[in-house]
Amino acid sequence: MKARDLSVLLSVILIVAMLIVPLPTWLLSVLIIINISLALLVLLISMNMKEALEFSVFPSLLLLLTLFRLGLNVSTTRSILSHGEAGGVVETFGTFVVGGNLIVGMVIFIILVIIQFIVITKGAERVSEVAARFTLDAMPGKQMSIDADLNAGMISEAQARERREKVSREADFYGAMDGATKFVKGDAIAGIIMVIINLIVGIVVGMMQQDLSFGESAARYSLLTVGDGIVSQVPALLITTATGIVVTRAASNGNLGEEITGQLLRYPAMLYIAGGTIFLLGIATPINDILTIPIAAGLAFGGYMISRSPKEELDDSPPSEEESEAEELKSPESVVNLLTVDPIEFEFGYGLIPLADTNQGGDLLDRIVMIRRQLALELGLVIPVVRIRDNIQLQPNEYRMKIKGSEVAGGELLLDHYLAMSPGEEDDMVEGIDTIEPSFGLPAKWITEDAKEQAEIFGYTVVDPPSVVSTHLTEIIKKHAYELLGRQETQQLIDHLKESYPILIDEVTPNPLSVGEVQKVLAKLLKENLSIRNLPIIFETLADFGKMTSDTDLLTEYVRQALARQITMQFADDSGSLNVITLSGRIEKIIADGVQQTEHGNYLSIDPNESQRILEATAQQVEQASFMQQSPVILCSPAIRMYVRQLLERYFPQIPVLSYNELEPSVEVQSTGVVTIE
Incomplete structure (x- = not known):
């Protein structure tokens, strides 16, 4: 265990011991000075931090300091009532504040208590409650903002994780501060009660046990009570002030001193006005001019000096976006950054900007979040962040998709139209602009909103433009998932x-x-x-x-x-049967004989004429299956499955090729055709 960790543990044990074991007066004096020093240190740290999370240990520290102060109160109360003394520090503070006048000393002490309990403590407690409530209410919005920036490519996964952690820590911090302020309030109340006990019980003890007169006992114990109260209330006041500073501190670019001086002196003309007002106050009222004129002159001189100083010293506004970009381009790292290629890019013309602009009702960013979650469940792959950007080189309604810098798909959208896909029967009952559905290549029409209801009556599938592009993006990512x-x-x-x-x-x-x-x-x-x-x-x-x-x-x-069970469930229909196209024995033998084995692996090498005949026969069976509205699946023996796939994937990339060993024994296999050649 490190020395610092051990010192904290020993300090907590000492605090507990103070509540039980009587301490000598010299040790009480040392601990009182340490208490004042810690309170002053906490106040200075709270003034110099830039944001609340830089002092995230403050709620726990506040509890320990409160317990330490209460332990000192108990120890000094025990010493005052038992021996009529509490050390040189308490007696010095009492003598200094009382100043020979007990009534004045008591009034000063009561004023300190009122300032701490009614003004600072109550204010800090209220601010903590409001800050905690608003921080918790703002969490969902902040999380959505982080997700939007991540999907837009503005931040990386690591930055998003760091920002989410910061949001969570802020919520925990302000929630803890809301509870910690209750310690401060309870400490103030306990201090008042202890002062009353010390005063009343002390007078009684002095008269009954020490044979003092009422006046002597009141003078003695009043001095000790005021001294004890002051040495408790001063650090308590410092801690309470620090609490108020922490909970009211917003994130900024500097500490409290920089912010106050920078913002208070930002407008020199206001210093002239303030100085003139003080000068007129001295002339028009009986206030002594010797007091007002120097102060007015000081304000005017300060405004003059600030006006002459360079504006850059007071202007702490961040540089503009253009200046930042210009500086970035001058840096040596700017060329290196250009080498980065985004895994997935979605570019669109200026006419499609409303798709991604949330201010115009666009929900493309939210849709991409759902697409990434959906594909993670379907493929078991974490899809990279999709980079979304507008491109003035594209047509206004055009969009395109890139995988690792290369264009793989594109299309055109009409935002004020709907895409209606035909049920299969050619008819001209619905008027629209003929087009092709981008995801699956089906014939479709762009129709107006007025024709939407009519198209649905005739059996058309009608979708809005955001759904069209979302579906297209999903299919493209599925198709190229292996590249990602x-x-x-x-x-x-x-x-x-x-x-x-x-x-x-x-x-x-x-x-x-x-x-x-x-x-x-x-x-x-x-x-x-x-x-x-x-x-x-x-x-x-x-x-x-x-x-x-x-x-x-x-x-x-x-x-x-x-993965036979998974493959069977994926390609079987709802009834549990699987419609397949099989290969004839001759074709399987041709493929098996064409497998060439080398040191670097096996490959398929068959006569080009036979290969062309096999492809034509396969195309015929696939067309027949499609005519019967069946999804074609090629079934062959396990030994040649991967070679059949190599032969067919260039011409039929979407048709699955399965082997008998990849099917569950319970599935019902129905052959809808046989690929054969003469």
Whole structure:
């Protein structure tokens, strides 16, 4: 244990001992001086801090100082009533304040108590209550503001986490201060009660036990009572003042002294007016001119000196945004910052600004938050922050999406229209602007709000522009999710899983599989639209087969077989059956014979003519399944599944290719067609 920690613990033990064990008067004097010093130190710190959280220990410290002061009161009361003395400090304070006049001393003491209890303590208590209530009420708005800045790309994940922690700490701090002010109020009341006890009981003890007359006893114990009260009320007054400063202190760029002098002297002309008013007060009233003229001259001279000083000294306003950008461009790091490529970007023309502008009712930022949460549940991947920006090079109603700096999709929106997607039957009953739905390539029309109700009657699916772009963005991120999973993101997933499954992680990485090899397996699953959320099963499989092979293609096949239940549920219909398109035995043999094994892995090499015939036959079966309004699924043997996928993915990227080992035994498989060649 460090010496500082030990000193705090010993101090708390000493406070408790003071309540029970009588202390010698010389030690009481030392502790009283220490109490005054601590109170003065706390006041000075509260004046020099820039924001309340810089003194976050203040509520706990306030409780300890209050307990320390009450312990001193108990000890001095015991000493006064038992021995008629309480040390040189108490007696000196009493003599100095009383000054030979007991009544004046008592009046001064009562005024100090009134100032502390009625003015400062009550005010600090009220401000603490209001600050705590408003801070708690503002928490949801602050959290939403942080989420909006994060989604807009204005801050990073680390900055957002730091700001959220600060908001939470502020709420805890002001809530604790609301309770801590009750200690101050109780301390003031306890001080008043102890003074009354010391005075009344002290006079009685002096007369009955020390054989003093009433006058002698009253003089003696009044002096000690006032002295004890003063040495208690002075540090209490300092602590109470510090409490008021802390709870009324707003975040600023300087300490209290800088803020007061900077803002009070910001307008020199006001000093001239104040000086002139004091000068006229001296001339027009019987007040002595010797008092008013020097003060008026001092104010006017101060205004003159401040007027002559450079404005930059008083102007503490932050530099403008243009100046900040200009300075940033001059810095050596500005070129390095240009090398950063955002994982996901969404750019739009100036006509689509209302989509992202909350002041105009835009909710795109909130939608992106929901998209990231939805994809985290569906894919098991934390989607990076989407960078949103307007681009004057685009058409007003145009938007485009980029993945790692490369454009992958785009479209056009009409904000004052609705997108109506046809139910499948071609008709001209609904008038609109013909277009293509961007997410799935379906024929659609842009219709006005007046035609919305009519389109819904005819069976059209009608959606608003924000929903169109949200759906498009969701599908694009799903399609390119495997590109967003790098080694760094994989390491984050591993670290998260290690918190619950440390032994499992130790068996997989760094040996026998590196982070890069694990990343390739996960990316292959995402590329075929499989969720990696069930990481424990994936890593259990890698732990079982990673020692036998490091071929990521084979490991992916083993993982897919382990995820058979998930794959079956994903592609089976509501009735539990699975409609598939199978491959003929000849095609499977052609593909199996075309697998070439090398030192660097296996690849498929078949005759181009046969490859073209297989693709044409597959296209025919897929078209037939689509005509029957069925989602086509290719089913083949486990040995050739990944090679069939390699053959078909360029031409049919959205069609899943499954093997028999990836299906649950209980699922009902119905073949809707067979891919065959002559």
